[in-house]
Amino acid sequence: MKARIDVMLKTGVLDPQGAAVQHALGALGFEGVNEVRQGKVIMLDLADGTSEETIKDMCEKLLANTVIESYRIEIL
């Protein structure tokens, strides 16, 4: 089984990289880009039957820093 983890900086946490990307899009002439938030995607190839609880544990203990990041698990 496969799982996809989206890790994003929490709302309200400054994302200077996202802001730089937004600025660069503006410089390319793209208008109306109100905000850019940059995160990461982690793809996991897991033993069949791995519980969502276990994946959540992986996120809490390592894949995301919950002080500043939120995560979303999608079983594929």
Next chain:
Amino acid sequence: MKAAVLQFPGSNCDRDMYMALKNAGADVSMVWHKDAELPQGVDVVGVPGGFSYGDYLRCGAIAANSPITNALKAHVERGGYAFGICNGFQVLTEARLLPGALLRNAGLKYICKTTPLAVEITDSPYTSAYTQGQHIGIPIAHHDGNYTADESTLDMLEGEGRVAFRYLDNPNGSKRDIAGIVSENRRVLGMMPHPERAAEPQHGNEDGKLFFTSLLDAVVSA
């Protein structure tokens, strides 16, 4: 005083930290990240700067879960002294031994320069030889030194007098100009600036020397 300096793949300030501790009078040993135990009788553990594990995933995240870090956690739980400089600070926050986190610098640039700091507290084992409010110049060298925590955590740190050093000219966007903090029992310290790079006459700046002499005094007299 017995001190141990941890070495992770990618640590690069380990020898500087070793020398600063040694020059202050400590008996220092280097400890490899795969070791599961600290040397017998260690009083102080130093987590050095660098790019542990290539900063993969997040700065300090992998190091915070390596075997020696479990031994470090046990050492801190026993009331042991530990400090992290730069990447070491990132490791200590990732290991949840200190609150908050270090984000990418607000200006997105890696910054390497001597930065003015105010010593905010003198009732910690790392700052007792300074004077309250003293201005010192300490080098910074980081890309991810932008300290953040939620407002209630920041209020708690301020209220408990746990902000050890504050930037006078905030270089990286850190909340409330925070450059370094201590734990509730004040024995664990994390800071982004490098006192070990300003601790010998040859460095051209000895403003960081008192950090190590404070520590020696505190541990030897404890």
